[in-house]
Amino acid sequence: MRTIPAGKVATYGQVALLAGNMRAARQVGAVLYGIREVEDDVPWQRVINASGGISTFKVGAGELQVALLRSEGVEVERTAAGPRVALRRWQWRPDLERFGPEPE
DNA sequence: CCTATGACCGTGA
DNA sequence: CTCACGGCCATAG
Numbered sequence: 001m002r003t004i005p006a007g008k009v010a011t012y013g014q015v016a017l018l019a020g021n022m023r024a025a026r027q028v029g030a031v032l033y034g035i036r037e038v039e040d041d042v043p044w045q046r047v048i049n050a051s052g053g054i055s056t057f058k059v060g061a062g063e064l065q066v067a068l069l070r071s072e073g074v075e076v077e078r079t080a081a082g083p084r085v086a087l088r089r090w091q092w093r094p095d096l097e098r099f100g101p102e103p104e
Numbered sequence: 105c106c107t108a109t110g111a112c113c114g115t116g117a
Numbered sequence: 118c119t120c121a122c123g124g125c126c127a128t129a130g
């Protein structure tokens with residue numbers, strides 16, 4: 001997760017894949033659940049679900065995540081279904097980094 | 105060993 | 118766009 005660049009986001013499944021098991025997305029979330037926000041120095045805020053939404057249920061954590069993402073340049077829009085990020089544009093694509101920004 | 109659970113995912117209606 | 122379903126697999130009990 002520390003390899004995810006600031007200003008980009010990754011999905012749980014994506015992280016799971018990078019970790020070796022594409023189908024262990026749930027475990028990724030389970031790990032994040034136990035993260036010590038400050039001390040562990042991992043950009044947990046860059047991990048969102050496959051729909052571009054925030055998955056945490058911890059009160060306040062969602063707001064914090066949105067704030068953190070915005071502070072690093074990621075656009076988070078407010079929809080009826082809650083905060084949402086356009087993966088089309090903000091998802092980290094390790095294999096495409098050298099091609100520059102994704103054009104919408 | 106067996107069941108229930110969950111910061112998930114993809115597909116199909 | 119929304120919703121339901123089935124699949125996943127490490128953990129906890």
